[in-house]
Amino acid sequence: xxxxxxxxxxxxxxxxxxxxxxxxxxxxxxxxxxxxxxxxxxxxxxxxxxxxxxxxxxxxxxxxxxxxxxxxxxxxxxxxxxxxxxxxxxxxxxxxxxxxxxxxxxxxxxxxxxxxxxxxxxxxxxxxxxxxxxxxxxxxxxxxxxxxxxxxxxxxxxxxxxxxxxxxxxxxxxxxxxxxxxxxx
Amino acid sequence: xxxxxxxxxxxxxxxxxxxxxxxxxxxxxxxxxxxxxxxxxxxxxxxxxxxxxxxxxxxxxxxxxxxxxxxxxxxxxxxxxxxxxxxxxxxxxxxxxxxxxxxxxxxxxxxxxxxxxxxxxxxxxxxxxxxxxxxxxxxxxxxxxxxxxxxxxxxxxxxxxxxxxxxxxxxxxxxxxxxxxxxxxxxxxxxxxxxxxxxxxxxxxxxxxxxxxxxxxxxxxxxxxxxxxxxxxxxxxxxxxxxxxxxxxxxxxxxxxxxxxxxxxxxxxxxxxxxxxxxxxxxxxxxxxxxxxxxxxxxxxxxxxxxxxxxxxxxxxxxxxxxxxxxxxxxxxxxxxxxxxxxxxxxxxxxxxxxxxxxxxxxxxxxxxxxxxxxxxxxxxxxxxxxxxxxxxxxxxxxxxxxxxxxxxxxxxxxxxxxxxxxxxxxx
Numbered sequence: 001x002x003x004x005x006x007x008x009x010x011x012x013x014x015x016x017x018x019x020x021x022x023x024x025x026x027x028x029x030x031x032x033x034x035x036x037x038x039x040x041x042x043x044x045x046x047x048x049x050x051x052x053x054x055x056x057x058x059x060x061x062x063x064x065x066x067x068x069x070x071x072x073x074x075x076x077x078x079x080x081x082x083x084x085x086x087x088x089x090x091x092x093x094x095x096x097x098x099x100x101x102x103x104x105x106x107x108x109x110x111x112x113x114x115x116x117x118x119x120x121x122x123x124x125x126x127x128x129x130x131x132x133x134x135x136x137x138x139x140x141x142x143x144x145x146x147x148x149x150x151x152x153x154x155x156x157x158x159x160x161x162x163x164x165x166x167x168x169x170x171x172x173x174x175x176x177x178x179x180x181x182x183x184x185x
Numbered sequence: 186x187x188x189x190x191x192x193x194x195x196x197x198x199x200x201x202x203x204x205x206x207x208x209x210x211x212x213x214x215x216x217x218x219x220x221x222x223x224x225x226x227x228x229x230x231x232x233x234x235x236x237x238x239x240x241x242x243x244x245x246x247x248x249x250x251x252x253x254x255x256x257x258x259x260x261x262x263x264x265x266x267x268x269x270x271x272x273x274x275x276x277x278x279x280x281x282x283x284x285x286x287x288x289x290x291x292x293x294x295x296x297x298x299x300x301x302x303x304x305x306x307x308x309x310x311x312x313x314x315x316x317x318x319x320x321x322x323x324x325x326x327x328x329x330x331x332x333x334x335x336x337x338x339x340x341x342x343x344x345x346x347x348x349x350x351x352x353x354x355x356x357x358x359x360x361x362x363x364x365x366x367x368x369x370x371x372x373x374x375x376x377x378x379x380x381x382x383x384x385x386x387x388x389x390x391x392x393x394x395x396x397x398x399x400x401x402x403x404x405x406x407x408x409x410x411x412x413x414x415x416x417x418x419x420x421x422x423x424x425x426x427x428x429x430x431x432x433x434x435x436x437x438x439x440x441x442x443x444x445x446x447x448x449x450x451x452x453x454x455x456x457x458x459x460x461x462x463x464x465x466x467x468x469x470x471x472x473x474x475x476x477x478x479x480x481x482x483x484x485x486x487x488x489x490x491x492x493x494x495x496x497x498x499x500x501x502x503x504x505x506x507x508x509x510x511x512x513x514x515x516x517x518x519x520x521x522x523x524x525x526x527x528x529x530x531x532x533x534x535x536x537x538x539x540x541x542x543x544x545x546x547x548x549x550x551x552x553x554x555x556x557x558x559x560x561x562x563x564x565x566x567x568x569x570x571x572x573x574x575x576x577x578x579x580x581x582x583x584x585x586x587x588x589x590x591x592x593x594x595x596x597x598x599x600x601x602x603x604x605x606x607x608x609x610x611x612x613x
Contacts, residue, residue, distance in 0.1 A: 023245065024245070025242070057341050058245065058341050058342050061249070061292075062292065062296065063288075063326070063330055066330060114307075114309065117309055118312055121312045121313050122312050122319060122320055122323070124320075143227075143230070144230055
């Protein structure tokens with residue numbers, strides 16, 4: 001019994017997945033999917049490469065493991081809340097993520113850090129070797145509200161950052177990391 | 186337990202809530218289940234929207250049971266607009282619902298409730314000790330999500346359902362390709378029932394009023410009349426006369442009561458107790474093999490009920506997938522006319538009621554959504570009171586876990602219910 005589906009088994013090594021996480025109906029929580037969509041439009045030649053898969057997920061929860069399956073590299077883009085100014089862009093590796101106390105019950109009891117730990121604990125072979133989380137500091141998470149202007153302004157920079165990471169030009173060093181980062185959902 | 190318990194953020198439940206237990210002179214003085222996630226303004230949000238936006242908007246209420254929201258809403262709107270769907274659409278909706286049951290039940294059984302029963306703090310520690318079990322859970326859940334994606338277009342919030350049918354038929358090939366996975370899932374579900382029977386459930390039984398959908402011909406999930414273990418059977422359009430909601434100050438969620446102010450219980454236990462005989466033979470067989478006696482009056486055994494339902498929905502999904510043969514248009518053309526309609530279906534965690542009023546231009550003038558968790562709140566509080574005397578003498582941490590475990594056994598979906606949990610115990 002393995003967690004790999006037949007199609008995932010067939011994927012060739014070298015797949016990069018770009019995953020935007022957040023609820024589109026909840027204010028700045030939509031920042032992740034919005035940034036990924038903007039990157040797709042602004043960098044069409046990269047976004048249409050056959051080794052690149054884009055996923056937009058509202059509340060993936062533990063389903064994040066399925067979304068990550070088969071990728072050798074993954075970029076997660078999500079709204080976060082820390083003490084930073086709204087629109088601040090945080091770049092974190094999985095190691096950083098594990099060291100944060102995520103006060104996050106998103107994902108129906110499953111936060112991103114917890115879900116990734118579960119994947120590693122199970123030694124899931126399909127987990128990407130390289131994972132970067134781009135966090136966009138949220139100002140508000142009101143149901144029915146749109147993006148805040150500060151977050152909107154940050155999106156082109158996030159799109160450029162995604163492009164840098166995907167094209168391999170950027171390491172996943174810390175752009176800026178808040179010390180009390182929590183995912184907002 | 187010698188001081189108040191305050192659980193500010195209940196873990197392994199869906200959404201956000203708190204529980205406070207107040208002690209006075211060594212006895213329980215008050216129990217407050219509080220839901221502080223911002224109220225869901227979906228009902229207000231829908232006002233003035235086009236009827237065809239409703240299934241996609243309401244699907245966003247919950248990441249675990251979006252299909253339930255779509256199924257209750259489209260049925261309500263089809264009633265309002267006097268649309269009759271084709272048998273093929275009905276079958277595909279049933280198959281979509283099976284997908285949601287598989288992913289939701291697998292999540293709750295193994296990752297949310299099982300750690301309590303096998304003495305682990307979380308599924309993470311369970312995964313470290315029994316990775317095979319957790320891998321099986323994830324595989325089950327994944328198969329549910331795959332099926333959901335093939336029919337609904339996306340694995341988290343499906344988008345293909347519309348008032349009148351589906352925007353497009355999934356390909357026969359895509360559906361048939363999943364049959365081997367569903368056959369694996371059915372066997373894994375039978376194994377899950379056997380494993381569930383080996384768990385030690387707390388000794389806690391009550392004479393609940395169970396309420397669930399009921400059909401003469403099958404195990405009701407997609408639609409049906411509303412049946413109570415009191416013997417009362419009503420049509421969905423009479424739901425609001427018999428099951429009333431009231432606002433409770435400490436909570437963002439509404440609490441439901443029967444018309445004579447009693448509590449009632451919706452969810453897998455209610456469905457199984459009321460509809461056991463309608464289960465598919467393979468699911469009945471699985472229940473017989475573990476010697477299950479009905480009615481089940483122990484809320485913790487909701488886990489067993491979910492496991493048996495898993496067998497049922499996997500078996501049903503295989504039949505529906507094999508028979509899948511789309512004919513003609515995937516949706517009915519709709520003629521606008523003002524009207525009002527209700528729709529009720531069984532979300533994995535219980536009965537979900539929707540009512541809408543549509544105007545002559547097709548805009549929503551009124552929306553009412555009564556989610557299963559809101560209906561169970563009053564019963565959950567009553568159960569916490571019933572559990573309290575046996576817990577009050579436990580060590581603080583143990584007491585806190587006992588209360589949480591009871592709540593988790595209900596599979597509460599607080600995000601859905603906030604239109605409304607964390608634990609505080611205060612001592613004075």
